[in-house]
Amino acid sequence: MYAIETDNLRKVYRVKTRDSGLKAAVRALVRPEYQNVEAVTGITFSVEPGERLAFIGPNGAGKSTTIKMLTGILHPTSGSMSVLGLDPMRERRKLSYRIGTVFGQKSQLWFHLPPSDSFELLGAIYDIDKQTLKKRVDDLAERFELGDLMKIPVRKMSLGQRMRCEVAASLLHEPDVLFLDEPTIGLDVLVKQQIRERVLEMNREKGVTVFLTSHDAGDIEKLCKRTIVIDHGKIVLDQPVKELKHRYFKRKIVAVRFAADTFVSTDMCLPEGVEIEKRTPEAARIGVDTAKIPIDEVMRWLVGQGVVTDITVEDPPMEQVIASIFSEGANATCEGVNT
Amino acid sequence: MDRSAAANTRFRLAKYMGILRVSLQTALTYRANIATGLIFYCVYLFVFFNLWRAIYAGGGVEGLTFQQMIWYLCITELVASGASVKMDIDDQVKTGEIAYQLIRPYSYIGFQLSSFIGEMLFRLAAFSVLAMLIGFLMVGPIEGFKVWTLPLSFISVLLGIGISFCSRMAIGLAAFKIEETRGIFLVYQKLVFMLGIFIPIEFLPHWLQLIAKNLPFSYVAWAPARLMVGFSWELFAQIISAQLFWFAVTLGIVILQYCSGVKSIQSQGG
Numbered sequence: 001m002y003a004i005e006t007d008n009l010r011k012v013y014r015v016k017t018r019d020s021g022l023k024a025a026v027r028a029l030v031r032p033e034y035q036n037v038e039a040v041t042g043i044t045f046s047v048e049p050g051e052r053l054a055f056i057g058p059n060g061a062g063k064s065t066t067i068k069m070l071t072g073i074l075h076p077t078s079g080s081m082s083v084l085g086l087d088p089m090r091e092r093r094k095l096s097y098r099i100g101t102v103f104g105q106k107s108q109l110w111f112h113l114p115p116s117d118s119f120e121l122l123g124a125i126y127d128i129d130k131q132t133l134k135k136r137v138d139d140l141a142e143r144f145e146l147g148d149l150m151k152i153p154v155r156k157m158s159l160g161q162r163m164r165c166e167v168a169a170s171l172l173h174e175p176d177v178l179f180l181d182e183p184t185i186g187l188d189v190l191v192k193q194q195i196r197e198r199v200l201e202m203n204r205e206k207g208v209t210v211f212l213t214s215h216d217a218g219d220i221e222k223l224c225k226r227t228i229v230i231d232h233g234k235i236v237l238d239q240p241v242k243e244l245k246h247r248y249f250k251r252k253i254v255a256v257r258f259a260a261d262t263f264v265s266t267d268m269c270l271p272e273g274v275e276i277e278k279r280t281p282e283a284a285r286i287g288v289d290t291a292k293i294p295i296d297e298v299m300r301w302l303v304g305q306g307v308v309t310d311i312t313v314e315d316p317p318m319e320q321v322i323a324s325i326f327s328e329g330a331n332a333t334c335e336g337v338n339t
Numbered sequence: 340m341d342r343s344a345a346a347n348t349r350f351r352l353a354k355y356m357g358i359l360r361v362s363l364q365t366a367l368t369y370r371a372n373i374a375t376g377l378i379f380y381c382v383y384l385f386v387f388f389n390l391w392r393a394i395y396a397g398g399g400v401e402g403l404t405f406q407q408m409i410w411y412l413c414i415t416e417l418v419a420s421g422a423s424v425k426m427d428i429d430d431q432v433k434t435g436e437i438a439y440q441l442i443r444p445y446s447y448i449g450f451q452l453s454s455f456i457g458e459m460l461f462r463l464a465a466f467s468v469l470a471m472l473i474g475f476l477m478v479g480p481i482e483g484f485k486v487w488t489l490p491l492s493f494i495s496v497l498l499g500i501g502i503s504f505c506s507r508m509a510i511g512l513a514a515f516k517i518e519e520t521r522g523i524f525l526v527y528q529k530l531v532f533m534l535g536i537f538i539p540i541e542f543l544p545h546w547l548q549l550i551a552k553n554l555p556f557s558y559v560a561w562a563p564a565r566l567m568v569g570f571s572w573e574l575f576a577q578i579i580s581a582q583l584f585w586f587a588v589t590l591g592i593v594i595l596q597y598c599s600g601v602k603s604i605q606s607q608g609g
Contacts, residue, residue, distance in 0.1 A: 073438045096444040108439045112365045124357035125443055153368075 001085050003177055003209040004047040004070060009079035011040040011065050011233075039065040041233035042079060049176070052203055052210040054224035054241065058326060062233040063213040067179050070211070071101055084176055097126060100175035100208075102166050104182035109154045115165045116150040119172060126173035133172075140168040143198050160191035167195055171202060177209040178202070184216050196222045217322060221245075229325055237325060248321040252295060253277075253314045254286045259307035271301055354445055355453040362457030376462075377469060380416060384473055387412050402541045407568040409478045413470040414564035415536045418496055420466045422503035422559060424458040426451065428511025429520045441601070448508070448597055455504055463496075481568060488570035495563035495575075498582040503531070503559045505589030512593065515600030527556070535561030555585040 017035045018028035040062040047053050057063055068074040070081060072088035072095055081088060086095045101108075109118045116137075123133035141147055144164045154162055167183060178199065184192040200223060202208045212224060220227060220241060227244050229237035237244070260282055270276070273292025277285040288298050295313060302308060366373075388409060395405040403411065428451065431437040440447050506527060514520050534540055534557040540548050551557045562578045 068438065071438075071442045073441050092441070093444050096442050099442070101439070101442055103438065106434075106436060106439060110361060110365070112368050113361065117361065117364065121357045121361050124353045125445055127351075127354070127444070 001049075002046040002082075003049040003051065004045075004081075004083050004211065006046070006066075006070075006081040007044050007079055008042045009040060009044070009066070009069060009081055010038070010042045010077045011062070011069060011074060012077040013037045013039055039233055040069070040076075043230065043233070043235050045228055045235060045238060047209060047211065049209055050203065050207045051226060052200075052224045053212065054220040054227045055211060055213045055230065056215075056220060056227060056322065057213075057230040061230045063230060064181055065233075066230070067101075067181050067211070067213065071099060071179060072096070097173060098175055099177045099179060100170035100173065101179045102163075102170045102181065102183045104163070104180075104185040107154070107162070107166065108169055109162070109165055111155050112153055114149075114151045114153050115146060115169070118154070118165075118169060122169055122172050128173060136172055136174070140171060143201070144168045144194070160187050163187060163191065163195065167198065171208075174206060175208065177211060180210065180212045180214070182214055183212070184214065184219055192216070192218060193222075199223060229322075231326065244325075245315055245321060248324055250289060250291045251316055251320075252288045252290055253316055254288055254295075254298060254302070255283070255310075255312045255314065256286065256302055256308060257283045257310040258305070259309050271297070274298060274301075355449055358445075358450055358453040359457040359460075362454035363461055366458045366461045373465065376420065377465065380420060380466060380469060381473065383416060384412060384477075388477055400542070403539065403568065404482075406478045406481050408539075410474050410481055410568045411539055411564045413474045414496075414567050415560040417463070417466045417470045418499050418503075418560045418563055419531070419536050421459050421463045421496075422500045424455050424462065426455065426504075426507055426511055428508065429514035432511075432514035433518075447601075448593065451508060452504065459500060485570065489567075491575060492563060492567040492570060495566045495578055495582060498579065498586055499559045499563045501586050502555055502582065502589055505586065505593050506555065506559075509589060509592045509596055512596045512600055515596070530554075530556040531559045535559060535564070539565060541565075552581075555589060558582045558585050 013036070014034050015037050016028070016032050018024045018033065043062075043066065055063055055066065065074065069076050070083055070088055072092035075089055083095060084098050086098075088095055109115060110121065113121075119137050120133070123130075123137075128136070141150060144167065146165060146168060149157065149161050149165065152161075154165065157165070163183065167180075170178060180199070184195055187195070196219060199208075199210060203210055210223065212219060214220060224241055226240050227237065228235055239247070271293055273289040275287045277287050279285070286298070286302075288295060299311070302311070391405065391408050391412070394400065395408070400408070428437075431440065437447075440450060443450075507524070510520050510524050510527060513523065534543075534551045534554070540551045540557050540561050543551060551561075558578070558581055562582055566574060566578050
């Protein structure tokens with residue numbers, strides 16, 4: 001059984017529209033006009049239990065709408081879905097015991113209360129008995145380093161502190177599927193990393209299925225094994241993160257350092273497929289299109305330029321990968337769908 | 340089997356008790372807020388005390404003695420404070436906060452009710468002490484008041500608050516369908532105020548009285564206060580049955596609205 005399965009899932013919003021201006025405002029008052037906006041236009045995918053999936057796409061692509069349908073908040077216009085074998089629409093209550101959610105932009109903690117009270121209340125809400133609850137709260141507090149925060153009202157916390165509590169709260173009832181909707185938005189590197197590590201830990205130890213949406217390449221790269229890219233409500237790509245990187249990492253970044261004064265040619269003739277991104281008298285960052293020139297040829301060429309003291313070959317950051325997927329558009333990549 | 344079923348109910352009740360406790364706790368967190376509420380209550384009563392004294396000085400007012408009038412004032416204000424717990428359903432719908440509420444294993448209406456009761460209990464406790472104090476200080480006990488009628492009248496207080504809760508919940512839930520509910524809420528608030536809190540509806544012209552008695556608004560504040568200051572079994576039967584009727588109607592509207600609203604919910608923010 002799949003953890004998540006959707007078949008041709010669609011969601012159409014009815015949106016009131018009107019032209020700008022007072023006249024149009026009056027007209028809209030009398031006879032409102034509606035427009036159908038297709039937020040999700042028939043997506044089909046499945047997620048194995050224990051998988052870590054990144055569900056990515058630009059703003060307005062339909063990511064949050066999909067999450068809201070999968071959690072039973074929104075009713076799809078057509079198509080079918082099942083989460084943990086349950087129908088989110090009809091069995092929302094039953095499902096809610098088994099899924100956890102974090103919406104980065106919203107809070108699930110009680111604003112005026114310290115987390116210890118929120119956790120206690122969540123324990124009651126999710127029918128967790130006192131002993132088990134205490135064990136889990138202690139465990140989560142340790143993992144997320146909440147010790148000092150447990151008694152501070154949420155409203156007095158920094159965003160990073162709050163988000164650690166949020167993620168911990170979403171794990172309190174040991175969900176089988178964890179939906180993370182931009183969980184690291186606005187956080188600093190350290191907190192991001194901490195959250196990723198803890199989620200990864202829960203995935204490995206307890207087999208939690210992770211369904212993540214994020215604009216943060218690091219989240220995707222560090223946390224997920226598979227990516228679904230969605231744009232205009234359609235799946236444009238469904239691939240392992242590794243493969244995605246490989247595919248869009250035809251471009252490599254080579255950083256090279258030469259012994260003093262051996263790298264002098266300022267207007268050297270570059271081989272095809274090689275461009276210099278940045279250079280100093282003794283070092284350079286070089287972009288390589290591996291489709292045009294194999295990396296070993298580049299190396300050989302570099303060795304000929306001077307005495308190499310250090311050299312590293314890197315993949316470009318995920319941001320660039322995502323940007324290039326979108327700039328290529330849906331057509332170039334649709335062979336990746338349904339594989 | 341039996342045991343797990345029993346455990347199940349216990350857990351379920353624990354859920355709502357927990358919510359209730361937390362809302363009580365939240366109410367207690369804001370001392371300044373409580374203090375302003377209590378001060379405002381005193382100022383309000385003082386102003387109206389003087390107003391009614393002036394009116395009664397110019398000759399008796401039909402139906403209620405001055406003493407009864409002041410106690411009436413204290414009680415309507417008490418009910419109004421108890422019922423005016425902030426409920427931000429429309430905000431929750433508008434901001435999409437409701438999403439978190441819907442994916443938790445509890446009934447949304449039950450959740451709202453529990454947190455409402457939590458805060459209301461606190462308000463009722465605080466304000467009733469103050470109401471008694473002020474009432475006794477200003478005019479003393481009502482002549483011929485029978486203490487045994489107090490719990491009976493209190494049923495009416497609770498029903499009044501219940502009607503208020505359902506009406507406001509219904510207005511809040513209308514946010515599922517219409518964008519702005521504040522206007523409707525304002526109208527509702529003014530109607531409750533004019534048809535009960537401001538003056539007893541007996542003081543209204545006869546035709547208006549008739550209309551008021553056939554609308555739910557006066558059963559929030561007027562009914563319990565009227566019963567409290569001048570209890571009779573006839574009035575009790577009349578008021579309680581009308582209150583039960585309006586409570587059932589408003590509750591029905593809430594449930595209907597919730598069921599149809601959740602289906603059509605267009606949670607905001609892509």
